[in-house]
Amino acid sequence: MGCFSPELWLRQLLSGPGLGLAAALLLLLLCLRARRTRRPGEPPLVTGWLPYFGEALKLAKDPIGFMATLQKQYGDTFTLLLGGKYITFILDPFQYQPVIKNQKLSFRIFSNKIVTRVFDVKKLIMDDEMNDELHTSYQFLQGKHLDSLMENTMQSLRQVFEPQLLKTTSWDTADLFKFCSSVIFEMTFTSLHGNYLAGDRKTFITELRDDLSKFDDKFPQLVSGMPIELLRDIKSIRMKLKKHLTTENLAKIQGWSEIIQRRQDTLEKYYTPEDIEIGAHHLSFLWASVTNTTSAMFWTMYYLLRHPEAMAVLRDEIDRLLQSTGQKKGPGLSIRLTREQLDSLIYLESTILEALRLCTISGIFRSVQEDLTLHLETQDYRLRKGDFVGIFPPALHYDPEVFEAPEEFRFDRFIEDGKKKTTFYKRGKKLKHYVIPFGFGISKCPGRFLALVEIKQLLVILLTYFDLEIISDKPAALNFSRILLGVPYPDCDVSFRYKVKS
Numbered sequence: 001m002g003c004f005s006p007e008l009w010l011r012q013l014l015s016g017p018g019l020g021l022a023a024a025l026l027l028l029l030l031c032l033r034a035r036r037t038r039r040p041g042e043p044p045l046v047t048g049w050l051p052y053f054g055e056a057l058k059l060a061k062d063p064i065g066f067m068a069t070l071q072k073q074y075g076d077t078f079t080l081l082l083g084g085k086y087i088t089f090i091l092d093p094f095q096y097q098p099v100i101k102n103q104k105l106s107f108r109i110f111s112n113k114i115v116t117r118v119f120d121v122k123k124l125i126m127d128d129e130m131n132d133e134l135h136t137s138y139q140f141l142q143g144k145h146l147d148s149l150m151e152n153t154m155q156s157l158r159q160v161f162e163p164q165l166l167k168t169t170s171w172d173t174a175d176l177f178k179f180c181s182s183v184i185f186e187m188t189f190t191s192l193h194g195n196y197l198a199g200d201r202k203t204f205i206t207e208l209r210d211d212l213s214k215f216d217d218k219f220p221q222l223v224s225g226m227p228i229e230l231l232r233d234i235k236s237i238r239m240k241l242k243k244h245l246t247t248e249n250l251a252k253i254q255g256w257s258e259i260i261q262r263r264q265d266t267l268e269k270y271y272t273p274e275d276i277e278i279g280a281h282h283l284s285f286l287w288a289s290v291t292n293t294t295s296a297m298f299w300t301m302y303y304l305l306r307h308p309e310a311m312a313v314l315r316d317e318i319d320r321l322l323q324s325t326g327q328k329k330g331p332g333l334s335i336r337l338t339r340e341q342l343d344s345l346i347y348l349e350s351t352i353l354e355a356l357r358l359c360t361i362s363g364i365f366r367s368v369q370e371d372l373t374l375h376l377e378t379q380d381y382r383l384r385k386g387d388f389v390g391i392f393p394p395a396l397h398y399d400p401e402v403f404e405a406p407e408e409f410r411f412d413r414f415i416e417d418g419k420k421k422t423t424f425y426k427r428g429k430k431l432k433h434y435v436i437p438f439g440f441g442i443s444k445c446p447g448r449f450l451a452l453v454e455i456k457q458l459l460v461i462l463l464t465y466f467d468l469e470i471i472s473d474k475p476a477a478l479n480f481s482r483i484l485l486g487v488p489y490p491d492c493d494v495s496f497r498y499k500v501k502s
């Protein structure tokens with residue numbers, strides 16, 4: 001999930017008629033409030049000159065560069081004021097463990113607040129038992145359960161692509177982000193929730209996706225605590241989405257995966273079947289399952305399209321696997337790969353990891369439950385109750401000591417001597433964590449295996465059956481408006497063309 005975006009508050013305040021004055025008054029009031037000073041034993045304190053907002057604007061403008069500047073100036077640990085919150089960043093990867101292991105640093109308090117704010121799930125904060133039970137459902141995203149999900153995702157890919165294969169071999173043009181968003185939504189929703197039976201399936205999927213996308217556009221504002229009433233029609237869109245996922249409406253979808261079945265069983269234990277909050281829980285899970293996978297797919301495809309030499313190596317790797325498993329492209333999407341076979345595609349996996357390394361800006365946060373001393377290898381630091389501790393993956397992902405030429409896309413960065421490369425070093429010491437797009441510890445993404453399987457399957461289909469070319473010359477950059485909230489979207493869409501291979 002992620003953090004707040006206070007600058008959005010500021011922008012919104014200044015955009016309304018007459019609200020400039022309100023913003024000025026608010027700022028004046030905040031200026032009058034006493035400012036925090038650093039106490040003995042605490043990390044260096046960086047508040048910037050702007051009261052309350054602190055350094056939020058600078059961070060929003062250039063998160064990677066700004067954090068690198070602060071790291072040079074203050075070292076690997078410092079406390080930053082961002083939108084009224086004090087976050088102590090731990091940037092030395094060897095010091096992640098004390099953060100992960102410290103029981104007084106809570107992920108749940110942090111994530112419950114966000115889920116309540118954004119999805120309007122109220123019971124989560126009050127009911128730890130329900131929360132625990134919902135978390136046990138994550139086991140259905142792993143192991144043998146993942147194999148059956150994989151069957152579903154492949155089935156869904158057939159539904160999406162078989163009509164395309166019947167087409168003549170002429171070029172079709174599309175916008176890459178829209179394309180990824182459409183395919184990932186359909187494949188993820190269908191494999192988790194099943195097929196809609198009560199009407200036109202395609203129309204249902206398209207409407208649900210478009211509504212989720214409108215809601216997701218305002219996600220940073222909702223996380224930042226902006227009242228939903230200020231966000232025009234988002235309240236009614238959220239209600240519409242929740243209604244689609246209530247007990248009554250979910251019953252119109254056939255073929256629920258085990259995880260949806262388990263979550264529904266749990267929710268029916270704690271709510272009456274008609275409670276709309278059941279829909280809110282399903283909405284939060286649906287949001288988590290599609291948004292980051294869509295942008296991860298976008299960036300992987302984007303880099304491949306811009307690096308035809310990498311695409312050629314991947315095509316070759318997939319062809320060799322298909323040959324060795326005795327598979328030929330037949331009519332329709334006939335190829336089948338097991339999870340082990342997908343995992344054996346090491347250049348494919350390295351390419352996805354490299355895209356995630358370059359594009360993960362999400363932060364990993366814990367809330368400090370009581371005043372405490374954090375014991376790091378180099379030094380102890382006093383932390384205050386109510387503050388946050390944050391890990392900022394790009395500090396590791398862009399560290400030139402760990403990754404040579406870190407700004408460059410190198411599709412084979414995670415391969416050495418023809419095998420997966422898992423050893424990366426800093427200060428001569430081997431790193432336990434070197435790419436962390438999925439977070440770690442208690443909050444590590446439970447959907448990471450499914451996300452990787454989906455992206456791999458989709459790329460195998462695209463590279464096996466289609467010729468693909470980029471059209472746009474203008475490079476896409478990371479859009480920082482969703483700063484610290486996962487894999488960012490691109491600042492512009494990119495057109496590409498595809499045709500069935502002859």
Ligand code: HEM
Nearest residue numbers: 001002288289292293296364437438439443445446447451
């Ligand atoms: C490339 C795709 C994905 C990325 C990069 C990603 C990343 C993350 C990260 C970083 C977190 C932890 C957030 C934090 O520490 O604040 C997280 C949490 C979560 N993710 Fe993912 N995710 C992806 C795909 C998925 C998928 C496919 C699913 C479901 C099928 C999913 C379900 C979840 C859930 C339910 C949580 C919350 C876990 C909790 O409450 O403990 N994610 N994800």
